[in-house]
Amino acid sequence: MHVTSPVREPLVLGNKSYHDVTQDIACRVEEKPTKLWFIAFGVSLVMLALGSASLFQTWRLGIGVWGLNKTVGWAWDITNFVWWVGIGHAGTLISAVLMLFRQKWRTGINRAAEAMTIFAVLCAGSFILMHMGRTWLAHWALPLPNTYGSLWVNFNSPLVWDVFAISTYLLVSLLFWYLGMVPDLATIRDRAVNPISKSCYGFFSLGWTGSAKHWQRYEQVSLILAGLSTPLVLSVHTIVSMDFATSVIPGWHTTIFPPYFVAGAIFSGFAMVLTLMLVTRKVYKLEEYITMTHIESMNKIIILTGSIVGIAYITEFFIAWYSGVEYESYCFINRATGPYAWAYWAMMTCNVISPQLFWFKKIRTNLVATFVLSIIVNIGMWFERFVIIVSSLHRDYLPSSWAMFYPTMYDVGDYIFTFGLFFTLFFLFAKYLPVVNMAEVKAVLKSSTDKPNHNH
Amino acid sequence: MSATSGKFLVGIFDDEDVLLHSIPDIRNSGVKILEVFSPFPLHGLDEALGYERSKLDIAAFFFGLTGTLTALTMISYMMFFDWPMMIGGKSNFPLPDFIPVTFELTVLFCAYGMTITFFIISNLIPGVKPILFDKRCTDHKFVMAIDLSKNKMSEEEITNILKENGASEVNQKEF
Numbered sequence: 154m155h156v157t158s159p160v161r162e163p164l165v166l167g168n169k170s171y172h173d174v175t176q177d178i179a180c181r182v183e184e185k186p187t188k189l190w191f192i193a194f195g196v197s198l199v200m201l202a203l204g205s206a207s208l209f210q211t212w213r214l215g216i217g218v219w220g221l222n223k224t225v226g227w228a229w230d231i232t233n234f235v236w237w238v239g240i241g242h243a244g245t246l247i248s249a250v251l252m253l254f255r256q257k258w259r260t261g262i263n264r265a266a267e268a269m270t271i272f273a274v275l276c277a278g279s280f281i282l283m284h285m286g287r288t289w290l291a292h293w294a295l296p297l298p299n300t301y302g303s304l305w306v307n308f309n310s311p312l313v314w315d316v317f318a319i320s321t322y323l324l325v326s327l328l329f330w331y332l333g334m335v336p337d338l339a340t341i342r343d344r345a346v347n348p349i350s351k352s353c354y355g356f357f358s359l360g361w362t363g364s365a366k367h368w369q370r371y372e373q374v375s376l377i378l379a380g381l382s383t384p385l386v387l388s389v390h391t392i393v394s395m396d397f398a399t400s401v402i403p404g405w406h407t408t409i410f411p412p413y414f415v416a417g418a419i420f421s422g423f424a425m426v427l428t429l430m431l432v433t434r435k436v437y438k439l440e441e442y443i444t445m446t447h448i449e450s451m452n453k454i455i456i457l458t459g460s461i462v463g464i465a466y467i468t469e470f471f472i473a474w475y476s477g478v479e480y481e482s483y484c485f486i487n488r489a490t491g492p493y494a495w496a497y498w499a500m501m502t503c504n505v506i507s508p509q510l511f512w513f514k515k516i517r518t519n520l521v522a523t524f525v526l527s528i529i530v531n532i533g534m535w536f537e538r539f540v541i542i543v544s545s546l547h548r549d550y551l552p553s554s555w556a557m558f559y560p561t562m563y564d565v566g567d568y569i570f571t572f573g574l575f576f577t578l579f580f581l582f583a584k585y586l587p588v589v590n591m592a593e594v595k596a597v598l599k600s601s602t603d604k605p606n607h608n609h
Numbered sequence: 610m611s612a613t614s615g616k617f618l619v620g621i622f623d624d625e626d627v628l629l630h631s632i633p634d635i636r637n638s639g640v641k642i643l644e645v646f647s648p649f650p651l652h653g654l655d656e657a658l659g660y661e662r663s664k665l666d667i668a669a670f671f672f673g674l675t676g677t678l679t680a681l682t683m684i685s686y687m688m689f690f691d692w693p694m695m696i697g698g699k700s701n702f703p704l705p706d707f708i709p710v711t712f713e714l715t716v717l718f719c720a721y722g723m724t725i726t727f728f729i730i731s732n733l734i735p736g737v738k739p740i741l742f743d744k745r746c747t748d749h750k751f752v753m754a755i756d757l758s759k760n761k762m763s764e765e766e767i768t769n770i771l772k773e774n775g776a777s778e779v780n781q782k783e784f
């Protein structure tokens with residue numbers, strides 16, 4: 154039944170039929186890679202290559218090649234890990250949480266956002282493996298029986314919780330993403346002319362035919378996965394925040410971290426989705442599927458989560474003063490006026506001021522402003538993790554231990570590796586898989602278009 | 610689906626509302642519908658076709674429970690029975706500390722258990738050839754398959770019933 158809402162903007166513009174949806178999205182998978190794609194892919198491969206060289210040296214020579222020292226034991230490695238994990242949370246939020254809240258607009262962006270999540274979590278995982286130093290002993294983080302008496306991992310430690318949380322998060326996100334893709338892979342299989350395409354997409358589409366019984370089970374499984382993924386999003390970044398919150402040093406040992414980190418993760422994740430989607434929709438001509446409604450809705454979530462982050466900053470600062478604990482107070486005075494003050498003020502400007510600009514409709518419906526601000530937010534969120542980690546470590550309780558941290562080219566190179574990995578995977582995804590969930594968009598087509606289309 | 614051979618009638622519908630409204634009438638006329646295929650899930654279709662509720666949610670619960678018990682058993686064996694250690698002077702079984710790992714394993718077992726069960730019972734396995742009555746069912750058409758061997762009515766009667774109820778095409782298919 155077609156319903157035209159008097160108050161809502163349509164989610165799919167242009168009077169599309171179901172076949173149009175298939176055509177518009179599948180054609181991007183079926184066409185040959187364009188010159189633009191080769192250039193973009195080439196750039197990401199170059200970053201991956203340079204980054205791999207840096208990573209190889211880091212692995213070969215040890216993490217002494219980073220700028221770390223006894224005082225500042227974590228810096229870019231963990232900053233980058235938390236940054237990437239945070240970005241990954243938006244995908245699951247869009248797929249799972251927005252499904253539970255019945256926000257139909259998620260259908261235009263959830264496929265690409267989930268892909269982003271998986272690639273971001275892989276990048277985060279690479280930092281975990283890197284920072285161990287002896288990566289060939291990474292299995293020691295798992296509770297496997299061994300010949301050391303069976304020496305087990307310490308389940309009281311957030312570092313062990315992280316092992317389970319990040320692994321579960323990666324695996325469940327991958328599952329949810331793949332499950333959602335099965336019907337679309339079947340669509341591409343049935344349109345495929347090239348026998349290799351047909352057999353590849355056929356293999357991964359598991360023989361899907363869209364039978365009513367299968368859809369019935371599929372819907373139930375999707376709903377339960379959404380219900381599972383929602384607490385997963387919340388728990389994973391809470392556990393990441395516990396890496397800091399359960400410690401004893403000023404600036405880290407604070408109960409605000411779990412909600413603060415989760416809100417911050419969603420904040421940076423949505424900013425990254427915007428950065429990616431604004432470019433993808435332009436290049437793939439998907440403006441009728443990823444409309445101004447989608448962009449505005451994402452910007453509104455950025456206002457919400459950005460404001461929570463801003464309030465968390467104020468709370469931290471207030472409690473540091475109100476508690477009367479001089480170490481905590483000093484930590485914040487040092488952040489604002491000490492040697493890393495430039496990072497602190499970058500963080501404040503990028504994270505507190507920029508999302509507030511989205512209150513103005515003119516700004517949140519402006520594509521260029523949104524794109525620029527999405528990048529600024531991500532830069533701000535990198536600085537937030539840097540400030541939390543480095544400024545708290547470099548000056549804690551004992552002044553004789555105070556030291557500075559300066560990144561080396563390997564800190565930078567290993568970060569570039571993750572950008573190379575992320576974009577290589579993303580461009581492969583954009584070329585060989587449908588970037589929009591065709592089946593879900595068709596399911597909301599009738600209730601969210603401006604005019605009913607009888608030409609199916 | 611076990612029907613892979615014989616003669617079938619395939620009704621093609623262009624609009625899901627027409628399809629959904631036609632189902633009670635078609636079933637009341639005495640036609641036994643084998644299956645309906647659509648490019649996206651249709652709300653109310655499984656009910657209209659008389660399908661039982663899926664019990665995957667119950668399976669999911671038990672998989673999750675397995676995850677919880679596995680986690681708690683593993684952790685208590687390792688931290689309490691096998692090699693308890695003095696860590697910060699704290700108890701050997703601080704349950705709040707074990708909640709994160711227990712929760713994660715519950716979610717992992719539930720998600721994978723349920724989804725793999727779904728794939729297996731639906732015969733959705735890599736390499737399985739799809740049984741397509743009409744290729745457009747994954748694109749933009751709604752396809753109703755009728756197994757002639759399970760119906761007493763003749764082909765013409767069924768074709769007429771389908772056409773009267775809104776099918777834009779009625780084709781024959783043999784496997």
